[in-house]
Amino acid sequence: MSDVAEAAVALTAELVAIDSVNPGLVPGAAGEDEIVRHLRARLDAAGFATQVVEAEGSGGRPSLVAVGPGSRGDPTVVLNGHLDTVGVAGMTAPHTPVRDGDRLSGRGAADMKGGVAALVTAAEAVVASRPPVRVVLTLVADEEDASRGSEAVITALPSLGIRPDVCVIAEPTDLTPARSLRGFAVVRVRFEGRAAHSSQPELGVNAVSHLGRFVMSVDAHALAVRARGGDLMVTVARGGDSPFVVPEWAECLVERRTAPGESAATALAEVRDLLPPGADATAELQAYREAWELDAEGPAAELATHLGDALGTSATFAAPYWMEAPLWQAVCPTLVCGPSGGGLHAADEWVDLRQVRAFAEALPGVLREWADARRAH
Structure with missing residues (x-):
């Protein structure tokens, strides 16, 4: 095992041992402060210039930007990963890394502390070898909730003198570069009715009945949406206030997963077209x-x-869920690829250490080859 591979495995365990549950998802949770301090001290010692960027209105939620040395004209690569995790319900010792062969278990192991560890150790190896490429680590808060960390870092990049040529996000993809990921639109639909005593329903307008017809329309239309690579469903529904009263209101949340080429605006129009006439x-x-x-x-x-x-893979992974690639794509061309495992967001989360090693070992040489090719153009 190479030095960078060993370092990536060790750092994965260190990061899993740090509680960084997102307080936007679990009120009072630890957040990213401790993990940012840990990584900042390490990267300062490795020769990076580090900066903590806090998201406005987030109660001080920090992200870490670490800039490696480089010369003017060197291609600049952003290596991005998120530091927050979802909650730990159902887990007995979520922040105790447990290793079983090439499996390392614990909250955040796969999503995405294994990826972050591989990025950090690969970036350290790049800096140590001084290739003609400038690496910038952006290790962000709040990806699991509102993406305020990446948004704050992206806003801060110009003031930090960073103009990236490309971004690599090490989300779990089984080391297969992602070719696409789906977006989403959440639409709130509300029906207004008229209350009446339920013994005289003809005097009222039943909003729940309108909602029921709408839900059936959504389910029927979902088949066509799925055939186009998207998805459509009602995920929350409620209505009425009391028995013996014709319900005067009802509402639901509709979730529309969008495929590349579809927009949130068209998804909203599609939902409106399904509203019951009258x-x-x-x-x-x-x-x-x-x-x-x-x-x-x-x-x-x-x-x-x-x-x-x-890595012996190709860009074939079509992610059914959303990741932060569209945010970074607005700044520079973006790629998603990283090590995986299993149990993401579940009580049995684990990362495959073979993939962590492979990614950490491959990335320094890949960045060197890519930078040489870019400079030759």
Whole structure:
């Protein structure tokens, strides 16, 4: 095992041992303060210039930017990962890393402290070998909730003098570069009715009945949506206030997963088209993130090829869920690839240490090859 592989495995265990549950998901949880301090001390000692970036209105939630040395004209690569985790319900010792052969278990092991450890140790190896590439680690808060960490770091990049050429996000993909990921739109639909005594329903307007017809329309239309690579479902429904009263209101949340090429605006229009004729109803967009697709050519596509060649994979992973690639794509061409395991967001989360080692070992050479090719263009 190489030095960088050994370091990545050791750092994965160190990071799993640090509680960094997102307080936006679990009120009062630890957040990212301790893990940022731990990584900042390490990266300072490794020769990086570090900066803590706090998200506005987040109660001081920190992200860490660590800039490696480089010369003017060197290609700049952002290596991105998130430091927060989901909660630990159902886990007996969530922050005690347990190793069983090449499995390391604990909260955040796969999502995504194994990926972060591989990025950090690979970046240290890059800096130690002084290749013609500048690496910038952006280790962010709040990915599991509102992405305020990446948004704050992206806003801060110009003031830090960072103009990246490409971004690599080490989310778990089984070391297969992602070719796409789906976005989402959450739409709140509300029906207004008229209350009446339930013994005289003809005097009222039953909002729950309108909701029921709408839910059936959503389920029927979902088949066509899935055929296009998206998804559609009602995930929350409620209505009425009391027995013996015709319900005067009902509402639901509709979740529309969008495929690349679809937008949140078109998803909202699609939901509105499903509202029952004659119903007093409104549909409003509550939250959304757009879909993403790997560039067909350019820096990210080239880096995906180099990385896939080194790992024996290719850009075939179509993620059914959302990750922060669209946020970074607005800054520079972006690639998603990282080590996986199992039990993400579940009580039995684990990371495959073979993948952590392979990713950490491959990345320094891949970045060197990619940078040499870019400079030769």
